[in-house]
Amino acid sequence: MLRKAARRAAAALVVLLVAAVPALGGVDQVKLRLPLKPKLPLRGNERIALAPFILVTDPEKARDKRLQNVDVQAEFHRFLKKQLEKKTKFDVIETPPDVKLPTQNLADLARAQEFWAAVGTQTSAELVVSGSLEFRVEDRSGYKTEEYQSPIDGRTYYRQVYVEQTGFVFDIVFLVLDGRTGEKLLQDEFKDFRQTGSRQRDELQGLFENLFSLENQILNTFVPRDREAERYIFTD
Amino acid sequence: MKLDRIVVLCLLIVAGACTSYSQPEKASTQIAFGTKVAKQGLWREAAFRYEQAVTKAPDNARAHNNLAVALEASGDFARALAEYKRALEIDPNNNYIRRNYARFAEFYTAYTKTTGKASGAP
Numbered sequence: 066m067l068r069k070a071a072r073r074a075a076a077a078l079v080v081l082l083v084a085a086v087p088a089l090g091g092v093d094q095v096k097l098r099l100p101l102k103p104k105l106p107l108r109g110n111e112r113i114a115l116a117p118f119i120l121v122t123d124p125e126k127a128r129d130k131r132l133q134n135v136d137v138q139a140e141f142h143r144f145l146k147k148q149l150e151k152k153t154k155f156d157v158i159e160t161p162p163d164v165k166l167p168t169q170n171l172a173d174l175a176r177a178q179e180f181w182a183a184v185g186t187q188t189s190a191e192l193v194v195s196g197s198l199e200f201r202v203e204d205r206s207g208y209k210t211e212e213y214q215s216p217i218d219g220r221t222y223y224r225q226v227y228v229e230q231t232g233f234v235f236d237i238v239f240l241v242l243d244g245r246t247g248e249k250l251l252q253d254e255f256k257d258f259r260q261t262g263s264r265q266r267d268e269l270q271g272l273f274e275n276l277f278s279l280e281n282q283i284l285n286t287f288v289p290r291d292r293e294a295e296r297y298i299f300t301d
Numbered sequence: 302m303k304l305d306r307i308v309v310l311c312l313l314i315v316a317g318a319c320t321s322y323s324q325p326e327k328a329s330t331q332i333a334f335g336t337k338v339a340k341q342g343l344w345r346e347a348a349f350r351y352e353q354a355v356t357k358a359p360d361n362a363r364a365h366n367n368l369a370v371a372l373e374a375s376g377d378f379a380r381a382l383a384e385y386k387r388a389l390e391i392d393p394n395n396n397y398i399r400r401n402y403a404r405f406a407e408f409y410t411a412y413t414k415t416t417g418k419a420s421g422a423p
Binding site: 092093095097098099100101102213215216217218222294295296297298299300301 | 329332333336339340344363364366367370373374376382397398400401403404405406407408409410411412
């Protein structure tokens, strides 16, 4: 009888304490939606030409024969054209098939002002998009510390980035060029890693998982987007 | 007998915490109410409450932090930056405020950065 009473008392105490904790104060995590301004100040209705991208090939690629079946260039072009047409008001066109990149070096490609001006004239595009694409299998794991220096207070912060075991990596370097002058307007890198459940995971599925997770960032080059952020607020 | 005492004590603690809502002149009351509405997504109302808290207790780092978050959620980033800085000035060792500020700084840097301009752009 006494034990029963003691148990009931303990249960009542736990319930009361649980009820009392929020009322006594502390910290809560809240979610905000933050706007992201487009990286390029545009009117929003420009004519954009999608030029070929440099394909970065990994010497280890031969080891993973599955990737040889993926036409990264064609899949990326199709994805980018579809997203830009669906989510922006740009007039999106592809450069004619006879347009060949003058170099396979990204730095030189960004500097090929005459070539890009010629592409702009040929396509009547105000902007030309090119860059490099790399799609590969990555086998790594562990925590990596990344340094981040705040330009606001000049202090250095550290963040932990966990690199998973096996997965597909899609590394895109985006070049946006002025179709009139051929001048480079923007160079940006988008990188995504998707862990695969097993080595047998379909490579095309992996590629699109990478692309969908990068979609927001890619589109944010041209149009405003938003993203979710977490913050701490005090309850008293 | 002992159980009765414990129950009464717990009830007193809960009741004491709840009565804070009935004291609007206290900064902690404004913070508590602001947090309640913030969780419902009513950020402008929350910002108003936290402003009240800051007015009542200008050296309360928690109030400045909450106000910064509410201003950030309402899109007033310049003021949010000033409030985060003030909160850190008052309580530089508070990890929650430091984390908030670091995340905000990362976002704000990207937000204020605009790269390049097309020749036909406005």
